[in-house]
Amino acid sequence: MFSRFTRLRCYSSSSFKTAIDTAEKLVSPSSTKFNDPFSIVSHEMSNLAKSIANLIGSGHPTLNRVSSYYFEAEGKNVRPLIVLLLSKALSKIPIEQRNRISIDKYDVTEQSHIKGTPTNISSIAGKSVDDSLSPLAILHGINPKVILDPLSKPMDKLPEFDILNGILPKQRRLAEIVEMIHTASLLHDDVIDLSDSRRGRPSGNIAFTNKMAVLAGDFLLGRASVAISRLRNPEVIELLSTTIANLVEGEFMQLKNTVINEVDNEINNDGESKRIPDPTGKVPTKQHEYSVNLVNHDTNVEAAFEYYLHKTYLKTASLMSKSCRAAAVLSGAQDDIIEQSYQFGRNLGLCFQIVDDMLDYTSSDTQFGKPSQADLKLGLATAPILFAWEKEPKLGELIARKFNQPGDVEIARKSVEKYNGLEKTREMATDYCLKALNNLRFLPESDARSALELLTNSILTRTK
Numbered sequence: 363m364f365s366r367f368t369r370l371r372c373y374s375s376s377s378f379k380t381a382i383d384t385a386e387k388l389v390s391p392s393s394t395k396f397n398d399p400f401s402i403v404s405h406e407m408s409n410l411a412k413s414i415a416n417l418i419g420s421g422h423p424t425l426n427r428v429s430s431y432y433f434e435a436e437g438k439n440v441r442p443l444i445v446l447l448l449s450k451a452l453s454k455i456p457i458e459q460r461n462r463i464s465i466d467k468y469d470v471t472e473q474s475h476i477k478g479t480p481t482n483i484s485s486i487a488g489k490s491v492d493d494s495l496s497p498l499a500i501l502h503g504i505n506p507k508v509i510l511d512p513l514s515k516p517m518d519k520l521p522e523f524d525i526l527n528g529i530l531p532k533q534r535r536l537a538e539i540v541e542m543i544h545t546a547s548l549l550h551d552d553v554i555d556l557s558d559s560r561r562g563r564p565s566g567n568i569a570f571t572n573k574m575a576v577l578a579g580d581f582l583l584g585r586a587s588v589a590i591s592r593l594r595n596p597e598v599i600e601l602l603s604t605t606i607a608n609l610v611e612g613e614f615m616q617l618k619n620t621v622i623n624e625v626d627n628e629i630n631n632d633g634e635s636k637r638i639p640d641p642t643g644k645v646p647t648k649q650h651e652y653s654v655n656l657v658n659h660d661t662n663v664e665a666a667f668e669y670y671l672h673k674t675y676l677k678t679a680s681l682m683s684k685s686c687r688a689a690a691v692l693s694g695a696q697d698d699i700i701e702q703s704y705q706f707g708r709n710l711g712l713c714f715q716i717v718d719d720m721l722d723y724t725s726s727d728t729q730f731g732k733p734s735q736a737d738l739k740l741g742l743a744t745a746p747i748l749f750a751w752e753k754e755p756k757l758g759e760l761i762a763r764k765f766n767q768p769g770d771v772e773i774a775r776k777s778v779e780k781y782n783g784l785e786k787t788r789e790m791a792t793d794y795c796l797k798a799l800n801n802l803r804f805l806p807e808s809d810a811r812s813a814l815e816l817l818t819n820s821i822l823t824r825t826k
């Protein structure tokens with residue numbers, strides 16, 4: 363699936379410089395007027411946390427505390443920012459060319475407003491993004507106090523800035539859903555990674571408990587699922603539901619680390635090997651595509667890169683790519699634009715995570731807002747060490763045993779330095795960055811497109 367990416371590993375410093383120059387040229391001069399892509403959608407972004415708070419309120423004060431904990435601290439909010447900027451950029455496609463689906467008439471855009479669609483329609487049950495189809499008594503369960511169920515509150519009047527901005531209410535809700543899914547995954551991830559900090563504060567598992575952090579993540583997913591279903595678009599429901607499954611698949615692949623230490627009846631549990639029960643055969647399970655015979659060093663490295671990139675797609679790029687695709691579907695745009703939007707999110711997501719893996723080697727804890735250099739200590743083999751392994755076959759033993767012997771982490775770090783693992787990783791990320799910039803060229807030129815270009819480049823140069 364990812365073999366074509368692995369061929370990109372033959373980088374040289376001159377090709378890197380060319381790549382950077384090309385990236386600079388690809389960003390249109392008009393984009394220099396933006397210092398901050400946020401400014402284009404600042405109104406929506408500043409309302410994001412408040413809107414999410416409306417979706418996740420419950421009648422349980424402690425549950426409210428845990429589930430809103432990560433939204434209180436300033437995160438990068440990169441996923442909703444991408445969805446909102448892309449939605450705005452898509453709105454510049456003439457409405458006549460956005461007839462793949464009929465845009466819900468409650469999703470009022472500036473252009474449809476001009477064409478005579480009234481903008482102040484009161485919502486009809488089941489039609490707007492906030493309306494329920496189920497009887498409230500069922501949604502409320504045994505405690506039918508309206509205050510306990512913010513999802514049953516009527517939708518606020520369509521805000522003025524939606525009309526001015528061309529961002530549809532469903533796309534705005536999509537941005538909120540994406541951040542909810544991401545935050546749920548972080549709550550779970552911090553339990554799995556035994557993290558102690560996130561966004562400059564104690565992580566959810568430390569501030570509360572593992573149990574509460576896991577339950578809060580589940581609750582966020584439950585509320586996100588209700589909001590997804592209220593988008594009333596089967597294609598978008600399918601895309602977003604798949605992102606949740608993909609996140610888990612990616613995390614599972616990470617638990618197993620790489621293809622080279624794949625032992626089907628053993629898992630590594632916090633530094634200890636644990637035998638897992640043999641399958642009973644009652645439920646047929648498929649052998650996954652990475653169960654290959656590893657024969658020589660080059661094949662092993664190739665397979666490990668494939669595994670790494672597939673894991674990276676599932677863990678990070680899936681949510682970005684499928685939410686970009688969903689934004690395009692909701693805009694009514696044609697298939698080619700939907701596909702380019704998907705590829706943009708995919709390339710950007712791969713670039714984002716590869717840069718993250720690189721920063722794990724280079725950043726200090728304070729700069730990063732979470733413990734850095736954690737990957738090797740967790741036994742994870744990411745791009746920098748894989749590049750070093752390509753040149754130094756002996757590192758395979760350390761990767762297979764998840765760097766769990768004294769001195770392993772230090773040896774690995776020195777090898778990354780010796781074989782320019784970080785430079786090669788940056789080059790790999792640059793390649794995806796360039797691809798993402800090319801995908802954007804399918805959209806009409808606009809301030810929002812320029813802001814997306816700037817954002818794409820800044821992901822490559824970020825330091826946290």
Ligand code: FPP
Nearest residue numbers: 543546547550551555579606609610613677
């Ligand atoms: C951060 O990775 C984690 C993710 C991007 C996804 C984690 C996914 C799960 C835990 C599966 C469960 C999913 C849901 C939707 C509940 P990282 O550890 O590399 O980054 P970090 O340094 O920010 O922790």
Ligand code: MG
Nearest residue numbers: 551552555557
């Ligand atoms: Mg983590």
